Amino acid sequence: TQLLEQSPQFLSIQEGENLTVYCNSSSVFSSLQWYRQEPGEGPVLLVTVVTGGEVKKLKRLTFQFGDARKDSSLHITAAQPGDTGLYLCAGGSNYQLIWGAGTKLIIKP
Amino acid sequence: EPEVTQTPSHQVTQMGQEVILRCVPISNHLYFYWYRQILGQKVEFLVSFYNNEISEKSEIFDDQFSVERPDGSNFTLKIRSTKLEDSAMYFCASRAGQGTEAFFGQGTRLTVV
Numbered sequence: 001t002q003l004l005e006q007s008p009q010f011l012s013i014q015e016g017e018n019l020t021v022y023c024n025s026s027s028v029f030s031s032l033q034w035y036r037q038e039p040g041e042g043p044v045l046l047v048t049v050v051t052g053g054e055v056k057k058l059k060r061l062t063f064q065f066g067d068a069r070k071d072s073s074l075h076i077t078a079a080q081p082g083d084t085g086l087y088l089c090a091g092g093s094n095y096q097l098i099w100g101a102g103t104k105l106i107i108k109p
Numbered sequence: 110e111p112e113v114t115q116t117p118s119h120q121v122t123q124m125g126q127e128v129i130l131r132c133v134p135i136s137n138h139l140y141f142y143w144y145r146q147i148l149g150q151k152v153e154f155l156v157s158f159y160n161n162e163i164s165e166k167s168e169i170f171d172d173q174f175s176v177e178r179p180d181g182s183n184f185t186l187k188i189r190s191t192k193l194e195d196s197a198m199y200f201c202a203s204r205a206g207q208g209t210e211a212f213f214g215q216g217t218r219l220t221v222v
Binding site for chain 1: 115142151152153154198200202207209210211212213214215216218
């Protein structure tokens with residue numbers, strides 16, 4: 001069974017700080033996606049990483065796919081209150097996505 | 110920008126009643142999915158659909174559930190006899206192909222009373 005473990009489960013930091021959240025698995029994924037979800041809404045795709053070692057940047061967000069394509073990280077620089085939300089990683093498998101449980105991020109002004 | 114749309118946004122139904130949740134995937138996508146998320150819990154896979162048939166389903170997707178693509182644009186999830194524990198957000202998603210991004214609808218909040 002393929003599993004994705006996200007850590008930390010919950011993170012509360014002050015505006016301006018940097019943070020990293022992790023998505024780890026013992027399985028190899030063909031692709032890995034990061035989503036952000038607001039309460040009562042569907043997950044919104046942030047980025048897809050496909051190649052081992054790939055790094056993608058989205059403004060203050062930096063996403064990295066591990067060399068072995070088993071893990072990924074999301075780094076936020078100078079976090080802002082607008083970054084508050086649930087961050088989910090999902091690994092591409094044959095016919096479905098395997099989901100992590102998410103990291104709930106709160107950025108305090 | 111193309112998007113996945115779901116209707117209704119919120120449905121309240123009595124236990125034992127049938128419900129149909131509707132989704133319009135992105136038009137050139139070939140893979141379709143239903144997921145659910147019970148309040149405060151993890152997103153759970155229900156079923157995937159490709160080439161007009163179910164390609165994979167989870168243990169949650171029992172005989173009470175069915176999916177259909179009746180007209181080439183809509184993708185529906187039917188729950189035949191709802192139970193209290195079916196209360197959740199139901200998300201439809203579509204992908205152009207394997208290994209590509211999945212795009213999600215805004216979800217239907219199903220409340221079974």
